[in-house]
Amino acid sequence: MSININDPASAQLSAYELRQLIRHDKFKENTSGFAQGCVQGNIVILPKDWANDFLQFCQFNPKPCPLIGMSENAGDYLLPDLGKDIDIRSDVPGYRLFVDGTFKQEFTDIKELWRDDLVTFVLGCSFSFEDALIADGLEIRNISENKNVPMYRTNIPCKTAGRFSGETVVSMRPMLAKDAIRAIQICSRFPSVHGAPIHFGQPELIGINDINKPDYGDSVTIKENEVPVFWACGVTPQLVLEQTKPPFCITHSPGKMLVTDIANSTLAVL
Template identity: 70%
Template sequence: MTLPDNAKIMSPQQLRQRIRTGQHTGNTSGYSEGYVQCNMVILPKDWANDFLQFCQANPKPCPLIAMGQPGEFNLADLGIDIDVRSDIPSYRIFRDGEFSEEVTDISDHWQDDLVVFMLGCSFSFEEALQADGLEVRNVTEGCNVPMYRTNIDCKPAGRFSGTTVVSMRPFKAADAIRAVQICTRFPSVHGAPIHLGDPSQIGISDINTTDFGDAVTINEGELPVFWACGVTPQVALEQAKPPFCITHSPGCMLVTDLPNSRLAVM
């Protein structure tokens, strides 16, 4: 699968409109170059403070970009005419911690006590890697980034705990070092990688079998490089078992009007 020719130059507003009308249903990696993409978690108000504490305790996998008020779904600070109920290509609904269904619109599931959390996404730093001449394999191959459950514990907070999910991109050793240097400048979108090399050391038994997303080619002489991933909250939700929760589907993000450059630490 390859990205459309206009994927990179499509404005966030244009992409959100295509998502809202069902014209775009896939992952958002490689789209709307230059703009912040966000993972999403939506919880009832009485669970929101615990999750906020979990994000604050685990900023690498859960870097908080924005948090709405109860019942707020437009998040105007993130862009023009945003509606989080319809502007993400795919959503996952959880009931009592169990995955229930995947849908393309959550308007019928919306409740006035729901609180929206938007978390930084590694798709945002892919642009910086590419600008430095590094190949991002999932973009090259036109697929979702590979993601894996690990044995790396998150810090518990309130009713939330669990292990870290990571995303993976392969690089030659010298390029991996450069990727660390580049991504250190972007703490709001997961920052530097948390592991390089042997996946078994972080509990991944088969690098070719993903827990989320798609496997990508790892060429001879390349190291798998692992970043903390915004799918981590979905593991924490499975543990905490809130009565109701909505997340993005892995790889399917809210593309905001915020420029990636705003997140860089110089």
């Protein structure tokens, strides 16, 4: 089944309908722009004996790791608080397996990898605040160019928690300066999905040497008079996991999120 965000029928898929397509291997693409109005989440799955340290890491670093849900008990793979019939083993378009901090393989289903000691964390995603920006008339370049959002490693340190430490990963969207200011105003209302940008303008100040070569995702066009605007990104845990080296970990593939039934509007802080 071919699904394109520019196809009105595809854009109108509900979160549940999209998850069913993902579960049955009929959708394996980036989820940006789909199930508009619904919260999308980054995924981290860890053994129980690493879970408390990671929970504290999220609490210490709410910008890159805004926690919106987690499994109630170790071994639980259903997440009823986040949506109808969500099975974390099959309802994400792409998963990445890390062993001792080293990336091993990508999967579209992790049922064969599932263990009774695993704890799932779902972190807020920038795709959620994109809806609010679009509703205000701002262009989101990665959506208009049908690409994955560009993401970069930075020199911005995260606060250490237990065994977890590392630097922040950011996502970037180019904008005119006046639109960047408006984006700050809009996104400040959404702290559960990364909140306001953490930097805009000179990328070298945060350790990015080449804006046209993202570490994750795709390069997008930056037009004349536009500035790069950077948000803390939920791919941060993947970098931290590479440095911390837990014996076993599963994350989402960059750009391929868990699409929940939660409405973005419920996360807004008035």
